[in-house]
Amino acid sequence: MTYCDKQCGDHEFRLLNVFRLRYNIYDSLHQNEYLVTLEVSVCWESYKPCAWTTYILKNTRLPKQPRNLQNDFRVADFDFLDWTSERSIDSRNLSSLDLLRLYNDLDIESYFSNECENSTVHSDSWNSECLASISLPVLPPTTKCHLFNSCTFISCCVEVPVLQRSFNMFMNLDACNLKLTVGIEKLLFEQMLSSYQWGTKKSFWLNGILRISYQVHNLQYAKKYRLSVLLEVCMSSKKPCVQNITVLDNVDMLKEECDWRQNYTIPSFSYSDWRISKLNHYDYSEQELILHLIDETRIGLYMEQSSCPKHFVDNILLSDCPKITSIDPLDGPVRCYNNGHCSSVDCCVYDEKILTSLNVFINIDSCNDVIDGGIEKYKFSKSLLEFDWKAEHEIYLGGIYQLHFQLEELPGSNNYIISMEISICWYYEAACDYRITVLENNILAKENCDWKRPFLKPGI
Template structure:
């Protein structure tokens, strides 16, 4: 504990005035930085007879602490221990026995003074054990009478006070999740652990034990598509190897909304300038670079140390080796890439929408990995610098808007995307800034300027190539008895997230769509349904005749999904929507009479065949819809239109712009 209190301070300890030990301990992300010297001085007014510097800014790796600390007494049992100290009852221990117990278990050093109280202002307005400053509507469990908890205004944390009658005291615990920096802070009394969740395996149960007796078990699921976390937190107090005097689920499958985070959190050092910063620490360059301990301190102060890769990228290794003018490209389309400086190499994948760059910052002896990827099938943009990354839905993005993403202002990515639906292209601008020497940035690289990236389309069956619904559900502890059963909400959401389709589905779907006789209705006077619509569906032909709108109820996931196929005779285009997913295709180069398939990550498949009868101004439309959760498990496979003859609406060309106000 001394390290925690003396961090960064020089301490001089003397033994009888003869031996002087001087030390200073500072802490970076993965190392202690240690100065240690000793002097032996036989005369107080004369020069010391012996002096030696053992460590001079020595980097000592911080050991990985065991988060599963067992009892300090081997094979500890409260019942046996009480017998040993001559106390037979464990209902309410005398204070002297409690003090001895906590001392022998080495828990006393962690206890707060004073302890938390139910009357503390944080907990006074509690209802069912909860007080909250969170504005979101949360479904919380009723807590036992011996625990009160507070939820802060940012919603992703809890702060609790637990009364332990047997110990005649309270225990303060906290579980605070910073969703913007992916830092989890867990505290039990004065003991605190900060965990970077970028390496956390989402959905796995982890725990923090203090002295074997005080335990927090937690489980976090990241539902990116809905911008939520699902939290499970269990608190236990145990004084036997297999029994606990107290155990409760503080949070059980609670959906917590993520607060809005800035893509660009900015520098932690206001007005950062490397020269001024080095002067503040009395640092000087060692040749052209900083010394290792200086780099550790710099990365710590900039806030980036926890987000660096375990192994830095290397421009001499794949996929960067063999570059020409700093570029390796497997893209078949010739892209107009800007001038790449000699400290940087970039790779463009064969999809033409994935960029991976390695940037050398020589004075800091580090190479930063920067990457961006547009997934047109899931409509997402993934962007990252080292371990710090973000995946955003392009369904919510305002096309053409310039955004900036940064690693605490040190490395910055700025860019914009325009979606050319008809041309099946993206127009992308991408700029990378290196700001290691100052907040105003010392290097800027225009990697892409109005570059046209081709859309390659989404091929079917790729998503299901190695996926089994039954195996996945069993891995989550659930056995599927029948495809018509409804999964628990959490499991259904995790399944949809795993398949990459959750982002396209709203929570309410189309459940408000009216029910019709025979599950279908036609508002088009010249068309009547001849195909049988299954009970899972309700379909409607619109009054202008060339669009079918279906609502599909999917019991397995507890959701309904709207699917439309809309032929625009005037704009000569086809629009297909599945929930929030939209695909618009021009019919100018369409091969009429052939079957085509639109796949939404293989779960939803829309097969369609169109014929254009120009002489009679009619379309002949056939549509099949299937909903599957692996290559062999489908909840729906239905033909909704078969050789349906649909009259084309009359078109009035008045010469106005299609864009209002233009």
């Protein structure tokens, strides 16, 4: 649950059924803004059209304020013992009515979920589906945790005796979708890994009472994440927290093996069916439709302000590589560039459905034995030492944008052979809108490497 779980969508307020205020708030995932419509009406008769209606705002874009991840107590200088003392309540034995009043003052009841009602764990308070050999800490009797098979998704139920219920607190490091999610009951915070600074300690609070702190290190060459997770329960803004639970303390978790072929977010997606359905519901402008399309297909989560032009007319591969001297015009809305080192192919793909261009790329770093590839911020990195040569490799962004490539090493020379194809597919059960061959059995040269390199970290 976020602000929009309570406030977004269609809402209406009436005063004596005469004065009516309608509003709609749309929360854009891609743009850092809300789309707001506000309509006011005066209606003197129930079964006739309103006498007067006007728009104060109509699909007006309003910027989002920076989100505060550490929302403090709703009651200033809150202290549980002071709260019970002022009401002559036994702090160790709150009645149902006392609890309701406390939940109301703390403003937490609307966030309650049922995640911990039927939790089952082993006697040691851990239920682990992770097959890796790791050492998990002993948890207090009030805490039960579940480690999922990805090994980077931890969900805990923490019993808080004074509040007479258990609360769900979790962290999910989704390496395959490049997303980090932390949550307390229904309150969620999602962050793309591309915007998280590795090793940064961060905290997420539910109104000061429930807190989850986390830290993630990316051990790239070991193919692991190093995780730390701390849960806290605090009943006072003036005193230390009453429960401090170390769930993970610098525990190394193997990275999950990923299938980089993201499927369609909407099953059996059809662009034309989706468009008809949206327009039947509301008279959207073209720009509004694009905003909804980018959000609902979830591709907006991975889009960035790239160097690609919004539009271009010449669909070509420009090359500074002497190995690639003659390139035919490309058979689709793609412009690509092959650098002078012959080691990377960087493309801009224009899509008329969303009226913008996306960056699609492959970069071969033969000096560090690494290959990088991706679509916008949906990127992967793989060691060439364990790369499957000659196999076709695929990266799909939301099922819609697809990168296919093959790479063959020629051990007897200083070259690679590469084939590369880009597709745009807005229909799940139909042919792709475009299938564009960028390279087909072309030669790329390996870089000349300086093998007298210093340590990665100076002064080590």
